[in-house]
Amino acid sequence: MxxxxxxxxxxxxxxxxxxxxxxxxxxxxxxxxxxxxxxxxxxxxxxxxxxxxxxxxxxxxxxxxxxxxxDFEEGQLSIDVYQTPDAIIVKSTIAGVKPEDIDISINNDMLTIRGRREMYEKIKDEHYLYRECYWGSFSRSIILPLEIEAEKIEAVLENGVLTVTLPKAKSAKEISIKVLEK
Structure with missing residues (x-):
């Protein structure tokens, strides 16, 4: 130019x-x-x-x-974790999963929840208007903030909500010590 x-x-x-x-x-x-x-x-x-x-x-x-x-071959489970004076509670919505398809394990201070949500009805991709539900394997691991009594852990699945109750170990409870004056 x-x-x-x-x-x-x-x-x-x-x-x-x-x-x-x-x-x-x-x-x-x-x-x-x-x-x-x-x-x-x-x-x-x-x-x-x-x-x-x-x-x-x-x-x-x-x-x-x-x-x-x-990356999405295994979905991540959404959870809520809170504590009471005696236990740590983990809750998760796991609708459509049978109790036998859920595996809960503890290794040292790590809790792992694994499972699989099966899609029983096969629908062609072109028939979907929205597709947001996750089907397949899922897992979630969390590090527990306190020592727990592993032999007393309870897990209940009710109305699609999994509740895992992890009793706190005796040594993990907060103890108030009174200071005496001499």
Whole structure:
């Protein structure tokens, strides 16, 4: 573009002041054609680059989908954890899961809840209007803030809500010690 501008600015004075030399006009036309060819080549290169980028983006999108599918092979269970004076309580909504499909384990100070929610009815993807429910394996592990009595843990599934009661160990209870004055 600079070449064209320089040539034009040089020609403009000559054309207005005197008739332009045919050689100068031919030179200008040659420069214009060269510039157009360079611009056309640059556009072709950009299109090729864009096609390569589009293909790379498609590959990246497919890789991301595969990664997400692998990431979601096991869903994370939502939980509420609170404490009473005697226990730590863990609650979770696990609608549609049978008690025999739930595994609860304790390893040192870590509680793990695992299970599987089965989809019994097979529905084609194109028939869905919304698809938000998670079907498949799920798990959740939490580190317990206090020592518990593992042999006294209770788990109850009622109306789709799992309640795990973890009794606090005797040593974990807060004991108020009265200070005596001597």
């Amino acid at each position: 600079r070449k064209i501008f320089k040539k034009l600015s040089g020609l403009s004075g000559k054309i207005t002041n005197k008739a332009a030399d045919n050689n100068e006009i031919d030179d200008f036309e040659e420069i214009s054609e060269e510039e157009e060819n360079e611009e056309y080549d640059a556009e072709e290169e950009e299109e090729i680059d864009e096609e390569e980028i589009d293909e790379e983006e498609i590959d990246e999108d497919e890789e991301e989908k595969e990664w997400l599918q692998n």
